[in-house]
Amino acid sequence: MPRHTITSAVSPARPFHRPDSHSSLHCGAISLEVVAKKYGTPLYVYSADQIVERLQMFHSALAGRDHLVCYAVKANSSLAILKLLADHGAGFDIVSGGELDRVLAAAPEAANRVVFSGVGKTAAEIDQALTANILEFNVESEGELELLAARAAKLKRKTRFALRVNPDVFAETHPYISTGLREHKFGIDIKRAATLYASVKGNRWLEPHGISVHIGSQIRSAEPFGSALERVHKLVRQLRRDGIDLCSIDAGGGLGIDYHGGHSDPAARVAGYAAAINSALNGFEGRLLLEPGRFLVAQAGALVTRVLNVKQNGRKTFVIADAAMNDLIRPALYQAHHEIVPVRLRPGRARTVDIVGPVCESGDFFARDRKLAPVEPGDLLALLDAGAYGMAQASNYNSRLRPAEVLVEGKRARLIKRRETMADLLATEIV
Ligand code: LLP
Numbered sequence: 001m002p003r004h005t006i007t008s009a010v011s012p013a014r015p016f017h018r019p020d021s022h023s024s025l026h027c028g029a030i031s032l033e034v035v036a037k038k039y040g041t042p043l044y045v046y047s048a049d050q051i052v053e054r055l056q057m058f059h060s061a062l063a064g065r066d067h068l069v070c071y072a073v074k075a076n077s078s079l080a081i082l083k084l085l086a087d088h089g090a091g092f093d094i095v096s097g098g099e100l101d102r103v104l105a106a107a108p109e110a111a112n113r114v115v116f117s118g119v120g121k122t123a124a125e126i127d128q129a130l131t132a133n134i135l136e137f138n139v140e141s142e143g144e145l146e147l148l149a150a151r152a153a154k155l156k157r158k159t160r161f162a163l164r165v166n167p168d169v170f171a172e173t174h175p176y177i178s179t180g181l182r183e184h185k186f187g188i189d190i191k192r193a194a195t196l197y198a199s200v201k202g203n204r205w206l207e208p209h210g211i212s213v214h215i216g217s218q219i220r221s222a223e224p225f226g227s228a229l230e231r232v233h234k235l236v237r238q239l240r241r242d243g244i245d246l247c248s249i250d251a252g253g254g255l256g257i258d259y260h261g262g263h264s265d266p267a268a269r270v271a272g273y274a275a276a277i278n279s280a281l282n283g284f285e286g287r288l289l290l291e292p293g294r295f296l297v298a299q300a301g302a303l304v305t306r307v308l309n310v311k312q313n314g315r316k317t318f319v320i321a322d323a324a325m326n327d328l329i330r331p332a333l334y335q336a337h338h339e340i341v342p343v344r345l346r347p348g349r350a351r352t353v354d355i356v357g358p359v360c361e362s363g364d365f366f367a368r369d370r371k372l373a374p375v376e377p378g379d380l381l382a383l384l385d386a387g388a389y390g391m392a393q394a395s396n397y398n399s400r401l402r403p404a405e406v407l408v409e410g411k412r413a414r415l416i417k418r419r420e421t422m423a424d425l426l427a428t429e430i431v
Contacts, residue, residue: 077392114134136209142188160207161206214291217294247287307380308320318354319381324397342380402420
């Protein structure tokens, strides 16, 4: 695994920068020192400007094609971020009734831009989405299609659905987040799809509206997306010959980012991705739906943490931070790499250290054997690219209170989620 020096972490792909070498790390115009002092640590800080900029990259790359970007809510479901994206025209990809509630709380006007994915939808969740009149259900099994038909008939609501097909395409990524192979639990075998669409012909409550595919997450090459969509497009043409005319193709999410140096150009990556899609869908006149999550929000966010202690155990140096695996689980769960930068640089030589949290597990680490500029207790560190699957996967393990969140909009920083209190945690419990 390559090691990167601290200076490489500041890159145009990230909103975090130092106005000059002596200043603290900033998010746009805001010093992380200032917000950490005001709101405490651990603290998630996001750049609204970068999130909007990333959304615009999809719009520019897909100009000329009818498309809707349905942000994958699971990546970061903060209401303020959902509202920001909705205000800039995004739709949403949800996987639970809870995520639908969030969209409705943040941007009720966006209900008709929601697609509902997920392998295990309950009848109650289906009813909730039918009542909200969402854009489309992405159906993942025959059983779910039967349930959807039954609920739609019961509620007397005509329902747009897509089958999520499994294209049997391999995409290189972490095994936990790869989804496009037949052996995965996701989707319906692409060979079965035509029969299933045909089986609901004439059902007055079910409208075959589209087809969807999602092959995995953190995929850095455009090629597997192209292969999957070629298969999907072929099926769409076959279905048209059979008299089933689908008006949308949902290409899923999965576009990866560069967690290491951060030097790859995000706009170029979106352009390459769009080119692969356009080439696979050449001749398709309907609407393209996309479900990016990580690509829109990951690099916009950092987790700011304060160093509690620096200790030596044998030959190893441990930097103990006040954030832990419960706040950002990606390193522990996927052996994920996050660049870690001191908010204010001290002079002196970098040292090889482990950066860990206070949770009582050896799995509670953010980096192992990492070169880090000198730090002392009380210093702040920023864990970069933490905007996606950071706060969204945070827990209360060790009865730790989940972090506060701040959104930087232009020259202003505002609290979008206050830090939890012990009273919040205890509120649901019965002695
Ligand atoms: N659509 C569907 C149906 C999905 O399952 C996912 C992610 C997305 C869209 C968005 O994928 P993205 O554009 O964010 O790659 N917790 C893991 C990632 C799990 C992804 C799950 N599904 C991580 O921290 O890497």
